[in-house]
Amino acid sequence: MSNLLRNSLLLVLAASPVLVTAQDLSGDNIRSLDGQVQEIKSDVLSIASELNTLEERLLFPSHTQVSLFVSIGQDEEFRLDAVQLEINGELASHHIYSFKELDALQNGGVQKIYTGNLTTGEHQLNVTMIGKLKNGKDFNESGSFVFTKGVKPKALGITLAGPGFGSGGIKVGDW
Amino acid sequence: MSRLSLLLANLLLVLLAAMPARAEDLNDLYFGEALYFAHQGLYFEALERLDTEVLQHKQIDEPELDSLFVHIDDAKFSLGDFELRYRMHHRAGRAIRAVLEGAVDEVVRNDAAYRLARIHFQKQQMEDALLALDRVDGEIPEAIRDDIEFLRANVYLAQGKQLESVDVLKSLKNSDEYSGFASYNLGIAYLQNGQRALAIEQLDRAGQIQTRDASELAIRDKSNLVLGTVLLENGEFERSLPYLNRVRLDGPFSNQALLSAGWAAMSVEDFERAVVPWSILVDREITDSATQEALLALPYAYGKLNIHGRAAIHYGRALDSFGAEIQKLNASVDSIRDGKFLEALVREEIRQNKDWVIRLRTLPETPETYYLMDLLASHDFQTGLQNYLDLADLRRKLLTWGGGFDAYDEIVEIRTGHYEPLLPDVDEQFRKLDSRMRLRVEQHKTLVKRRDDLLTSPRPEFLATPEEQMLLERIAVLEAKAAMNFASNEQTLVRLQRLKGVLSYTLRTEYHARLTEFDKNVRNLDQAMAMVQGEYDEYVRNRQAVTHSFEGYEKPMRRLRAEVEQSVEEIDRLMARQGHLLEVLAIEKLVARRDHLENYGDKARFALADSYDRATQAQARLSETP
Known part of the structure; x- marks a missing residue:
């Protein structure tokens, strides 16, 4: 032993x-x-x-290509649950965010949420976001925007912010 | 202990691998998209996006106009980071080295040097790591100042340069991030350098740090366990006990500490005191090697206390436990040989949990993974395992892409079938229109030139109406005839001159009005021509797009399909080799544990018989006593 x-x-x-x-x-x-x-x-x-x-x-030739990107404004603390996009009244995308995806957005990531084909000219984009505020209250916000598709590929950035925090709302701009 | 072993083995890498920086004021969507994937741990997707983006940036004639221009250094750093995280060490560093050798400011260069050193450290290239660290000079970003020194100390330790390491670690004593780890590593550096007294002093200090942080508490326990073990090894049994007792009872090092505390007590023949930790230990997780040893050690202590009956009971219990565990190990070996281990490893749903390796044991017919925790914690096995999982992911991706080729072929086929019959007629019509269009374009150019010429050198006759032009020509003919005919009277010539004068008068007096009208008409024509040209261009673009929609895919698709198939074959080959290696390692480990347990079993069997004899003899002696 x-x-x-x-x-x-x-x-x-x-x-x-x-x-x-x-x-x-x-x-x-x-x-x-x-x-x-x-x-x-x-x-x-x-x-x-x-x-x-x-x-x-x-699938997306350059002269008809339209891409939409989603990002979250800096220092935003709301919880984004889902985003819905309509182009010319047609559903383009409906995305429900996982914890990891939301974390990636909050850390500066940019999500390509939609790529499709549109003719040149003006188009209507409706953005709806659903989420929860820091105080636990649910919120739902929509915005309507017009954009022009030219002969080059179009990339639009959608920046989301919780209502009542920072500049707030949904912003759409060219990138 | 196993989970923490894994934690500690990877601790340094975790500490050294900084997350990709938040892209403040991000201007480049595709860099942002790469970060979106990287923050989710999807490094393949992140690399694929960012690699393409950086490559495209390099090919641009005026890169300063590209949105990536302001982020290019960050993007290159991130490429290196992603490659490192995706375990592509051979490629990682290439982009960072490019930054380091470029004309960048001190802060950026120092950041690059640190990242490069980190890559070399992870590739176990210590000389290169030190060379990279030596390039750090001048202003150092505050956020990585301690990181640099901690890395330097670890490089020295890995090189066996304990003295150098000691100097660096001393400077980190007050670091917010590294004080706990530096304190422990300093003790280890002293120990490895043969400075035993200093090592004991330092480990003693590291074993008393006040903290609530889980990883620092683990380091504190480890310091105490190491110190206790060092003293035990040196025969200083009494002195080792307080350090072993400092290890938290619910901590990951507690089993080993309890076992050692028992042996320390046994060594000074304090058998009763040895029974205490071992009695706690025998009721713990049976797969732990310390618990298994305690199953044998506890009855040994009872034997020393001459309580042979209880010793016999505990030896019996040990035999039962060893037998059950040997059966479990045999079943585990069989399960690995049947390929269940590899099947379980690649199951996606189980990997959603951070303790997925431990959870493998809950799946039916999978091996007992607790026995593999030490192996799983080893660097090489981790590399092999991660490679196997990466290969499985790549295989899944390739098979999905491979399935897409048929759909692409169908799209191209449908488009070809639709457009090819239409295009000859369309092209024929276009050719006719095109020649008319060219003619009109030339006419438009002539008119524009005439207008421009008239603005600089007026020519009224150019703006004559067709009727006036006819009259002027008629007058010219009559004048010529009059000149030839000497019989013409003076009056005819005067009449011709008068008529010519009337026309000239009209042309000159109406010249500005006519020029204005002409200019207005040319401008209207400009607009019409621009509209026609726009439609013409749009038609050309659409016609090109039609061609591009079905032509030029066959060759690249065929090549890519072949490359995908070849890659799947290559991955299958690599997975088979990698998987076999993992299985062999796991089986070796399990067989070693089984042999160990069989050895324990033999000892237990012998000791059980011995204890029964002694118990019986004692009982006999008691009955003989009047």
Whole structure:
């Protein structure tokens, strides 16, 4: 049984301070595979980029392309639950936000919420946002905007702010 | 302990990997979109967006007019960050190095140098990390001042330069962010440098920090456990006990501390005191190696106290527990060999929970993951595991894209079928219209030029009406005839002159009015021509768009389809290798634990028999006693 004490001490020592514990036997194999995984990641990223460009060209040609982006104004503390967009009276997008998505927006992320095709000329955009204020009260706000689609791709930014906080409301502008 | 081991193993990386900065006053939507994905942990999507955006920015003739221009340094930093977070260390740093070597101000350059050093550290390239840190000079951003020093200290520690590390860590004693970690690491640096007394003093200090922060409490426990272990190893059993007792009973290091406290007491032959921690420990999570050892150690202590009956009961309990755990381990090995471990690892729903690896054990037919926690916490296994999960994600993406090609082909086919029969007639009509259009454009140009010429050198005859022009021509003919005919009388010539004079008078006196009218008509024509030109241009654009809507897709689609298929094949190959490696490592670990438990079982069996004998002998002695 005295071996038990020695073994136990060895176990304790195994838990003593080391910066990194690596599986030495498998380390080389894993590192070699790691390099190959990084290569395939790079290849797939390049496929994704090319495919997206091709897809955009096929589905949303530049002369009819319209993209709408959503962002949240700085220092806004309201909770955005959903956004609904209508273009010329037709439902274009209805997005319900997950916690992660909302967090990403609050940290300065910009969401591409809609990409579609429109003819050149004037169009009507209706934006509705649903959310909750810091005091727990539900709110629902809408805005109606007119924008002009030219021959170039159109990108519109929709900046949302909770009512009663900051400048408030829904703002739409060219980007 | 296992979860915290994982936490501590990754602690440094977590501390060093700063989140992408909030894009204040963001001007570039696509950079914002990349951040939107990055903040959700979707680094593949973030990289794909930002890489394309930065590439397009580089190809622009006047980049200063591009919306990314003001963010380009941030964008390059973020590219490096995203690549790092997506575990693409080979690529990470490329963009940051470009910033570092560019003409940027001190603050930006120092930030870049720090980020580059962090990348080298994570790639375990310590010399390069130090070289990058040495480039930090002049004004340092306040937010990363301590980060730089903490990184420097860790690079020194990783290089075995404890003395240098000690100097740096001392300077972080008052850091808000790093004081706890620096204090512990300083103790470790002293220890590794052979400065035992200083190490004990420092770890003692780190083991008494007042804090409510969970990670600092864990560091405090670890300091006490390490210090207790160092003393125990050195035979200073009594002295080790207070430090081991300082470890919180509900903390992640408590099992190991309880086990060591028991052995320290045993070593000074204070068997009763050894029973106390071990009695607590035997009722804890059975898969923990400290608990399993305590199952054997507790009856050993009872034996020393000559309570052989109780010792026998506990040895029996230990045997039962070991037997059950060996069965569990065998089932776990079988489950891994059947591929259940890898199947469970890639299940999306279980990964929604932050403790997903632990939750694997709740799934049917999956291995007992508690036994794998140490392995899961190791850097190489983590790398392998994350790579396996990334490969599985990539595979899912590629299969989805692969499914889209048929739909794209169908779109192109429908468009081709619709437009191709229409286009020859449309093009024929357009050619006719085009030649008429060109003629009118030339006529318009001539009229504009004539108007412009008349403004600088007046020519009244140019503004004559068709009737006047006919009359002028007739007069000219008659004048010529008169000149040839000597018989013409003087009166005829005078009449011709008079008629010519009347016409000239009209042309000259009405010249300005006629020029104004002409100008007005040319301007109206300008408008009409502009409208026609607009329609012409729109037609050309639409005609081009029609061509672009179905032509030029076949080759790239075919190539991309082949690339997707090849990538899936390559990923399948890599996943098989990576998965096999993970399975082998997991099985090795489980088999080692099983062998260990079987060894414990043998000892328990022998000790159980011995305890029964001794208990029986004691009972016999008692009965013999009158």
